[in-house]
Amino acid sequence: MSRISRGESFVDRLTPWLLPVSVLVLxxxxxxxxxxxxxxxxxxxxxxxxFWENAKSGALAHHVMVSFNRAIVxxxxxxxxGFILGVLNGVxxxxxxxxxxxxxxxxxVPHLAIIPMVILWFGIDETxxxxxxAVGTMFPIYLNTFHGIRTVDRGLVEMAKVNGLGRFxxxxxxVLPGAMPSVLVGLRYALGIMWLTLIVAETxxxxxxxxxxxxxxxxxxxxxxxxxxILVYALLGKAADFATKLIEHRVLAWHPAYHASGSVSA
Amino acid sequence: xxxxIDPRRDLVSADDAVSVAPxxxxxxxxxxxxxxxxxxxxxxxxxxxxxxxxxxxGQFVAIVGRSGVGKSTLMRLVVGLDQPEEGRVVIDGExxxxxxxxxxxxxxxxxxxxxxxVLSNVGIARTPGWREAAIEALSDVGLADRLNEWPAVLSGGxxxxxxxxxVLVGRPSVLLxxxxxxALDAMTRVEMHGLLERLWLQxxxxxxxxxxxxxxxxxxxxxxxxxxxxxxxxxxxxAAERPRHRADPHLAALQDKILAEx
Numbered sequence: 094m095s096r097i098s099r100g101e102s103f104v105d106r107l108t109p110w111l112l113p114v115s116v117l118v119l120x121x122x123x124x125x126x127x128x129x130x131x132x133x134x135x136x137x138x139x140x141x142x143x144f145w146e147n148a149k150s151g152a153l154a155h156h157v158m159v160s161f162n163r164a165i166v167x168x169x170x171x172x173x174x175g176f177i178l179g180v181l182n183g184v185x186x187x188x189x190x191x192x193x194x195x196x197x198x199x200x201x202v203p204h205l206a207i208i209p210m211v212i213l214w215f216g217i218d219e220t221x222x223x224x225x226x227a228v229g230t231m232f233p234i235y236l237n238t239f240h241g242i243r244t245v246d247r248g249l250v251e252m253a254k255v256n257g258l259g260r261f262x263x264x265x266x267x268v269l270p271g272a273m274p275s276v277l278v279g280l281r282y283a284l285g286i287m288w289l290t291l292i293v294a295e296t297x298x299x300x301x302x303x304x305x306x307x308x309x310x311x312x313x314x315x316x317x318x319x320x321x322x323i324l325v326y327a328l329l330g331k332a333a334d335f336a337t338k339l340i341e342h343r344v345l346a347w348h349p350a351y352h353a354s355g356s357v358s359a
Numbered sequence: 360x361x362x363x364i365d366p367r368r369d370l371v372s373a374d375d376a377v378s379v380a381p382x383x384x385x386x387x388x389x390x391x392x393x394x395x396x397x398x399x400x401x402x403x404x405x406x407x408x409x410x411x412x413x414x415x416x417g418q419f420v421a422i423v424g425r426s427g428v429g430k431s432t433l434m435r436l437v438v439g440l441d442q443p444e445e446g447r448v449v450i451d452g453e454x455x456x457x458x459x460x461x462x463x464x465x466x467x468x469x470x471x472x473x474x475x476x477v478l479s480n481v482g483i484a485r486t487p488g489w490r491e492a493a494i495e496a497l498s499d500v501g502l503a504d505r506l507n508e509w510p511a512v513l514s515g516g517x518x519x520x521x522x523x524x525x526v527l528v529g530r531p532s533v534l535l536x537x538x539x540x541x542a543l544d545a546m547t548r549v550e551m552h553g554l555l556e557r558l559w560l561q562x563x564x565x566x567x568x569x570x571x572x573x574x575x576x577x578x579x580x581x582x583x584x585x586x587x588x589x590x591x592x593x594x595x596x597x598a599a600e601r602p603r604h605r606a607d608p609h610l611a612a613l614q615d616k617i618l619a620e621x
Contacts, residue, residue, distance in 0.1 A: 252470040
């Protein structure tokens, strides 16, 4: 990351924080002087206290781990299925004929609409949440992988053929890397859907996780904990986005948008 | 810069010439290429209508013709990316079908894989010992110092030289060049001409060069043919000694003659 921030002055680096920090300060002042009732919105300092207490008791870490686990397992399952189907349909026309229209129909069902069915099938335990996350993350990855593979430069494939590469080598060295930028776009979409699905699923039915934590706090009018939960979701989302950026920098190091120096680092 | 475009020298450029290692004369690679009555149509349009051509081993043939007369289609048939409806391609007496390891095609655009380094692009076929072969080919085209770079940072001429190195690694008997210099600026073109001529003189692969630049054709080729309406309509030997001088009046006269036939 140092490569990106190099050359930015202190002021440049400070600028993005200007707005969020002023909002926080304003918010704190408004709640302190009573412009905003605490029942409506707790002061940032109260949220900080709630954070500290929950962190100290270990409750926060427990809920975050539970949610994180569900998210990752769901994404791994849904993402893999989406990726494999995308590759299969991208490479093979018969497979596309067989699967694509069916998948498109399924895709158009809002996956959160099947929550009642999911609860009937799996109850409210882990499987239900992981299933929902998997269904939600599968489609963006499927669509983008499929699209990425189909839009690989035909000229490059032809070049590889002429230079004696076999089908397998063409797939690994030409088609898959060519589809990668698109696959990663799919991954970023999927991450957004992953958190969204999890929030909804945990809010409706759960006995642990951040969604449960916030719903439980609502029962007791602990608005500070509710806001804390929302902030944790935001942070997790940001962390996921950061992780994909790291992956992009690594996988797409060749892409002019990601490299500054031009040399291939080992 | 001026001395670089001196046509009297077998040139890549002064500094490139230094970096080229003096190698022992390789054995001639060329094989006889015979095209027998090739026919190919797309829908109702007959692109090639019984085209025949006999190229002796190691000869450099330039193919000239207007756009859309089937020059590129011809290349695709010879390299095996496409099949003729009638006729056949014969290499050293053997009729061939499909992609051949002895035939290589250099496209108009370099077609480098952006996600591989220059070295990795040149050794794309990953044949045993590809690394050494790729380094050697890159130094042959004067790019030995760029092997660890991404293709995206190279200039058009450099990219085309990488593509040329990639073709050389395959040690082709028949080299097809589909307007490989068409997109380059004039100075880079002259550099590339010198480079190609030198490599061809060293290895003597049988060469078919498509071009619509008649000056390019007479500057490089042993023989120039004209394709019109899917057939070979004109065939002339270029007798001039090498290295050739661009200003040679004999070549200029020949150019006019060919232009009249295109």
